[in-house]
């Protein structure tokens with residue numbers, strides 16, 4: 001468990017996380033009683049809705065309407081009610097976002113660590129890339145890493161002092177997993193370096209605003225986020241699997257949703273094999289199981305090298321919008337109904 005992490009997350013934490021993640025309104029469960037009993041939360045919720053209204057006014061309007069339309073006078077305390085209605089009145093004529101409009105999505109991976117990402121979720125393959133949105137496997141990998149890295153001794157202590165986390169992400173897309181690791185290292189005053197890579201150079205160029213949004217200084221060169229106790233560096237570069245070489249001094253490789261089609265598997269496995277051969281200790285690959293045949297191609301390709309692999313974590317297909325439960329901790333990240341199963345592979349020589 002992270003330092004200062006409360007053992008359970010409240011319905012209010014979950015509601016805030018849900019609206020920051022923009023879960024569909026029909027799936028929002030508003031904890032009316034808890035909101036009514038917590039004036040401090042009512043203030044923070046207003047601020048959250050004001051922030052949402054800047055990038056997605058229609059979503060803020062819908063949420064306000066659900067909140068105020070139900071038991072109107074009683075949920076929000078008297079003094080604040082005017083401010084809520086003032087906000088709603090500015091949003092009355094707002095329209096749903098267009099498919100090409102970006103929105104600022106926030107994923108609360110843990111109660112302490114959230115990641116913000118500019119996404120255009122409706123554009124999936126129009127520009128020849130799949131990286132304009134965050135894919136569920138990367139959220140699940142963040143949740144897995146949060147649980148793993150936070151468990152008392154194993155990982156947390158090993159990222160302090162002389163022991164650094166030296167990681168590299170393949171096919172990083174919006175960069176959420178690496179940003180989570182960087183923020184986690186900051187939160188524990190740890191040491192480490194993170195290299196964000198993707199084969200699509202245009203995605204690498206788009207990383208800078210996301211890094212800045214998350215208070216991770218963004219420059220083209222290796223960047224240090226240092227305090228007297230910590231040394232955390234990051235850099236971003238294009239890396240096409242099987243063609244571009246893996247930088248030196250990487251211990252862990254991680255990637256999410258990079259096994260989405262059998263055509264990409266040979267070059268991915270070549271890249272993983274090269275990395276392990278040159279000294280990378282292990283690779284973590286979070287795979288969304290959209291098609292059993294594709295994942296079988298991946299497993300067979302690993303067997304053929306041969307590389308050792310095991311599934312270290314998995315979640316089943318979501319029957320309804322639901323949350324992960326890793327190490328007995330209910331997560332805050334919401335997964336849409338029908339999200340396919342996700343498996344995390346640990347691969348070694």
Ligand SMILES: C[S@@+](CC[C@H](N)C(=O)[O-])C[C@H]1O[C@@H](n2cnc3c(N)ncnc32)[C@H](O)[C@@H]1O
Nearest residue numbers: 131134135138171172173199200240241256257
């Ligand atoms: C489905 S997206 C996943 C993005 C991100 N990891 C996530 O989970 O949100 C797959 C990513 O792999 C990258 N990719 C696909 N083929 C690649 C290759 N041969 N070499 C490097 N990157 C590749 C794409 O550009 C894309 O960003």
